[in-house]
Amino acid sequence: MRPLVASVDLAALRHNYQLAKQCAPGRKAFAVVKANAYGHGAPAAVECLRDLADGFAVASLEEAEQVRAVDANARLLLLEGCFEASEYAAAAELGLDVAIQGEAQAAALLRTKLERPLNVWLKLDSGMHRLGFCSDALRQCHARLKAAAQVGELNLMSHFACADERGHPLNEAQLEQFVGLLDLDFTHRSFANSAAVLTLSAAHMDWLRPGIMLYGATPFAELSAEALGLKPVMSLTAKIIAIRDVPAGDSVGYGAGWVAPRPSRIATVSCGYADGYPRTAPLGTCVSIRGHRVPLAGRVSMDMLGVDVTDLPDAALGDEVQLWGDQVPIDELAQACGTIGYELLTKVTPRVPRRYIND
Ligand SMILES: Cc1ncc(COP(=O)(O)O)c(C=O)c1O
Numbered sequence: 496m497r498p499l500v501a502s503v504d505l506a507a508l509r510h511n512y513q514l515a516k517q518c519a520p521g522r523k524a525f526a527v528v529k530a531n532a533y534g535h536g537a538p539a540a541v542e543c544l545r546d547l548a549d550g551f552a553v554a555s556l557e558e559a560e561q562v563r564a565v566d567a568n569a570r571l572l573l574l575e576g577c578f579e580a581s582e583y584a585a586a587a588e589l590g591l592d593v594a595i596q597g598e599a600q601a602a603a604l605l606r607t608k609l610e611r612p613l614n615v616w617l618k619l620d621s622g623m624h625r626l627g628f629c630s631d632a633l634r635q636c637h638a639r640l641k642a643a644a645q646v647g648e649l650n651l652m653s654h655f656a657c658a659d660e661r662g663h664p665l666n667e668a669q670l671e672q673f674v675g676l677l678d679l680d681f682t683h684r685s686f687a688n689s690a691a692v693l694t695l696s697a698a699h700m701d702w703l704r705p706g707i708m709l710y711g712a713t714p715f716a717e718l719s720a721e722a723l724g725l726k727p728v729m730s731l732t733a734k735i736i737a738i739r740d741v742p743a744g745d746s747v748g749y750g751a752g753w754v755a756p757r758p759s760r761i762a763t764v765s766c767g768y769a770d771g772y773p774r775t776a777p778l779g780t781c782v783s784i785r786g787h788r789v790p791l792a793g794r795v796s797m798d799m800l801g802v803d804v805t806d807l808p809d810a811a812l813g814d815e816v817q818l819w820g821d822q823v824p825i826d827e828l829a830q831a832c833g834t835i836g837y838e839l840l841t842k843v844t845p846r847v848p849r850r851y852i853n854d
Pocket of ligand 1: 654690
């Protein structure tokens with residue numbers, strides 16, 4: 496078997512969910528498990544959190560079905576609502592909560608005859624301008640839906656554009672838009688993603704929607720996951736599958752882009768961009784071997800990457816190599832590559848087996 500595994504620490508996942516709840520005592524929290532629980536495996540994440548989480552949130556009916564297969568009763572929110580009119584009946588059958596993010600969705604819901612009413616989350620476009628009603632339109636929609644037979648609870652939700660930038664003026668402006676609607680009769684309100692859970696208590700409302708923090712990565716550029724008390728959930732671990740000495744002046748890897756500045760020892764590691772390791776990782780990016788950080792040497796290939804172990808003479812064939820995890824924070828790698836932990840986690844490809852630990 497190819498030596499590459501994404502280990503998923505379920506105890507860390509539970510710790511991070513509990514930390515989200517501790518940030519907002521008395522509030523409930525949908526654990527956001529869309530995109531296969533940010534690459535960690537939704538069925539295992541749901542199984543792990545089912546006795547702890549107040550609910551789950553996903554991006555599609557297909558993802559909701561996956562969660563339902565594990566937890567028949569959990570409160571389960573469809574964050575973008577239904578994409579086709581025919582999905583409302585299926586959503587009702589699955590007992591979902593659905594977002595209504597625009598006029599077309601509201602009209603489709605009102606045209607549908609349902610066996611049982613759906614809990615609806617009216618989505619306010621409070622300033623992100625991606626999904627949702629503006630305030631006036633939301634008021635009108637609230638009036639139309641509040642007595643509709645298809646609607647159970649009528650709730651309010653919105654989403655921040657810049658909660659990861661503390662003090663960004665849009666945060667206050669979005670909050671103001673949201674609060675401006677609280678004279679309407681809603682059963683529940685929800686606004687906070689991870690960044691807002693961690694730093695914007697005025698946005699906590701009734702239901703939190705933490706995603707990235709559950710997986711132990713930070714939403715902030717300048718606040719590390721460790722400083723926030725989060726524990727990394729995924730570690731991506733490969734092995735050294737070859738070692739060679741390279742004379743000074745010789746190059747390593749595709750494009751001959753890395754040239755040995757001295758007689759060097761190069762280890763080849765069983766992980767590449769087809770596994771989800773970013774090809775954009777710049778030289779100087781580190782992996783961890785035997786608890787030591789060693790830099791990449793040469794471009795990341797499809798199935799392998801090279802590292803310079805000249806300063807780690809003990810490094811040997813078969814050694815474990817941590818690409819990210821507790822020794823190489825995923826956020827550090829993401830920043831070096833000009834991206835975010837979210838992207839790296841969700842792009843770990845299906846060919847990487849997930850192994851669940853600390854159940
Ligand atoms: C509507 C909505 N709520 C909550 C989240 C969770 O956000 P985060 O992962 O930043 O906590 C997302 C993620 O994109 C989202 O789209």
